[in-house]
Amino acid sequence: MGEPPVTRISRTPRAPLTAATVLLAVGVLGGVLTGCGTGHRASAAASAPSDGLPHTAVRVSLGVCGQGWTRPHAGQQVFDVTNASDGPTEVDIVDPKSGAVYGEIEGLAPNTTRTLDVTLGGGSYAFKCLPDDADAMTGPTVHVPGHAAAGPAAAAVSEQDLIPPTLAYQKWIGGRMSQLAQDVGTLKDDIDGGDLGPARSDWLTAHLVYERMGAAYDTFGDADGKINGTTAGLVKGLDDPDFTGFHRIEYGLWHGQSADQLKGPAAQLVSDVNALKASWPQARMDPLQMGLRAHEILENAVQFELTGRTDYGSHSNLATARANLDGTRTVLGYIRPLLTSRDPGLPALDKSLDRLQSTLDGFDHDGSWTPLNSLSRDQREQLDSAAGGAVEQLADVAAIFDVRRTS
Known part of the structure; x- marks a missing residue:
């Protein structure tokens, strides 16, 4: 018998898609990109942003989550998040009351900076850090003035x-x-x-x-x-x-x-x-x-x-x-x-x-x-x-x- 031109379906699950991967691919949650930029070493000289958006540098480390966010404002913006700890971490920006996630960076390596592009409206926000092999930590609550609408957020699923x-x-x-x-x-x-x-x-x-x-x-x-x-x-x-x-x-x-x-x-x-x-x-x-x-x-x-x-x-x-x-x-x-x-x-x-x-x-x-x-x-x-x-x-x-x- 001859071989028909078919390929066997693999029902074995692929490595699960991370949220960051899927968000980058299709723009889920209204186009919020979560840590999709290529990471660079924190010691590298920062060039002027070419995206035309306001950038805010924030720092995370053991005991510190979201340091540097001192001038909050509404609208689409970019956080340049640097991991100053000695281990990888996930960094989210959340509603501190509901836990809804507005954006995330997964697997932020030590001494590395990646970008987090979000749209914030009037309201309260905080950075949440989830380091590997350590407890989660939520940074200080930051109040964004005004009544502008925020970008989409997703409540965490357990x-x-x-x-x-x-x-x-x-x-x-x-x-x-x-x-x-x-x-x-x-x-x-x-x-x-x-x-x-x-x-x-x-x-x-x-x-x-x-x-x-x-x-x-x-x-x-x-x-x-x-x-x-x-x-x-x-x-x-x-x-x-x-x-x-x-x-x-x-x-x-x-x-x-x-x-x-x-x-x-x-x-x-x-x-x-x-x-x-x-x-x-x-x-x-x-x-x-x-x-x-x-x-x-x-x-x-x-x-x-x-x-x-x-x-x-x-x-x-x-x-x-x-x-x-x-x-x-x-x-x-x-x-x-x-x-x-x-x-x-x-x-x-x-x-x-x-x-x-x-x-x-x-x-x-x-x-x-x-x-x-x-x-x-x-x-x-x-x-x-x-x-x-x-x-x-x-x-x-x-x-x-x-x-x-x-x-």
Whole structure:
């Protein structure tokens, strides 16, 4: 057998995006850049700022947080923050009463200066320093005069905040396991009976159930590769014994393999799904990953489904992307109570998801989905625009739910 041009999806989580990284990439919290400038040694001569903004030099060290902020004023401005201690530290500018974060610098190295660009309105602010291997420290409260509006801020999210929605989502996944087990059982019955026409339809039904469970893939561990892996990285490709699960059966159903050739893979899929279902009550999802997963589900859909890299013959990538969107909305539903008060861009996110859903639904013709390679140039551009906009908005969610130290 030949190799199809696909790449194996890695469900292994990437190193979590820091809030600073995501903020720089997409301008979350209204364009506040958090420590994105290249650090320079504090001893270097400072050149005149070329950004046209007022700069204030502040110093942090052991026992000192935000020294030098003596002439507060409203508006967009830059703090040149120097770490004079002998260890790295995180530096935030916060509302001292609510703890809401207006900007942050992560990993400020010793004897290094980095910039913090914020927009401050009338009100009270303070620098908060969180040195490695030491307690957090909040500097003196500074009062900015006037009534100008401040830039956006995000109240810190704690692990305790995320535990209830994570447990609720995990319970939802458990309920979907029963549906998944039932649907792969139906697929196996089709193949055992030699009914490959119904098997193709039932394959898609079962696969889409799995694809809606995207925030749990990391918790599935090795089971995800068995159930939904591809041939990439497998020495023998399509003939490799480790090529199992939905895509192995997909290849056979759409490449002329007989029912006898597919009975073994179908039985293996049922066995792997049932094993996952049995182990799920003992599984524990990581609450710290919920916001990141909400972003990654559609990010993976753009990278793998909307490029056709996981198509083994069914040409159902657009249906899979639509299921991934359902999965994204499910995760957002569980964390929405925390997100509502923290993300001023939530209405725009909902609008972008609605746009993507409408675009994808236009390719569904009573359960028969348009193949990717049949899209016109205009259709492709509309789809890419809608998907890209949604992923960009979801990056804000990942940043807001990046759990920060508070003590």
